[in-house]
Amino acid sequence: MEGPVIDxxxxxxxxxxxxxxQDITWKVMPGDFFAVIGPNGGGKTTLLRAILGLIKPAAGTVRVLGGSPAEKRHLLGYVPQYRTFDFSYPVSVQEMVLSGRLGHVRGFPRRYNREDREMAASALQTMGIADLAGREIGRLSGGQQQRAIIARALAAGPEVLILDEPTVYVDAPTGDHFMEILDGLRETMTIVLVTHDIGALSSHVTKVACLNRHLYTHNDARITGDMIQAAYGCPVDLIAHGLPHRVFADHGEGEEP
Known part of the structure; x- marks a missing residue:
């Protein structure tokens, strides 16, 4: 579509x-990899729930893919926070990922068809865990479990992928690899990611916003001191080191790199 996928x-x-x-006006365009950062309790998960249609706003409108969230929910892939899953439940990785197809299954009793299984297999392959399909989900490492959660969302074939703190329980190399995978998915879907960890952002992110009840953004990949100060409520100095993390505003002349 030509207009915003989230409006x-x-x-x-x-x-x-x-x-x-409060008074959030925000547009996410097709192909964006949009990161929303902000402090814990700043409203990030609530923002995602409003986009998904799980919360009705007291004021304002939410449009997704040109329609209401309820109408378009089957085109949204949602990865909730890691701690919302009960990994003690005795289910295989394949079964968990297949459950992402339930929104496409019709009739009773619900049975997965060939397309469902092919979509699940493709999602497992994309996340690099096809060899773990038969393993019990509770026996995987934290990073492997997180890959399975994302694969479950991908199995639905979403046009928009929405992730809530996807790297909070994984180490830095695993988090970087997740970002590379997500960047590759931008060819076929739009991505919105929320996190409280500024360090989790990478060069793959195309746009950044700061949220703490109000939303602050320049609609590009820069984070400015003004944005952080407005969202976190305190003066800050931004210093970025290393190449893959390029989301900060350029340093002024004469400053240390």
Missing amino acids: LSGVSVSLGGRPVL
């Missing part, structure tokens, strides 16, 4: 009488 206009959300999001 929020004046969105406000309150939970338990407490404002969590």
Whole structure:
């Protein structure tokens, strides 16, 4: 589509009488790899839930792929926070990934067809865990489990992939590899990722926003001191080292690299 795949206009959300999001206006365009950063409790998960149609805003509108979240939810792949999964449940990796196809299965009893199994196999291959398909999910490492969670979302064949803190429980090399995989997926889908960890962002991210009840963005891959100060509520100096992380604004002349 030519217009925004996610379009929020004046969105406000309150939970338990407490404002969590205020007057959020935001557009995500096709092919974006959009990262939203901000402190814990800043409303990042609530923002994703509003996009998914799991929370109804008190004000404003949410449009996804040109329609309402409820109409387009089957085209959204969602990777919730790692801790929301119960990995003690005795299920194989393949069975878990196949469950991502449930939104496409019709009739009762629900049975997976050839397309479902092919989509699940492709998702396992993409995440590099095809050889673990028969393993019990609880016996995998944390990084392998996270790959399985993402594969489950990919099995649905989404047009938009939404991830909530996908690298919080994995080591830095694994997190970097995740980012490389996600970048490769941008050829076929738009990606929105939220994290509280600025260090988790990589050069693959195309746009960045800061969220702490209000949303601050320049609609590109720069993070400025003003954005961080507005979101985190304190003065900051931004210093970036090393090449794959290039999301910070350029250093001023005469500053140490």
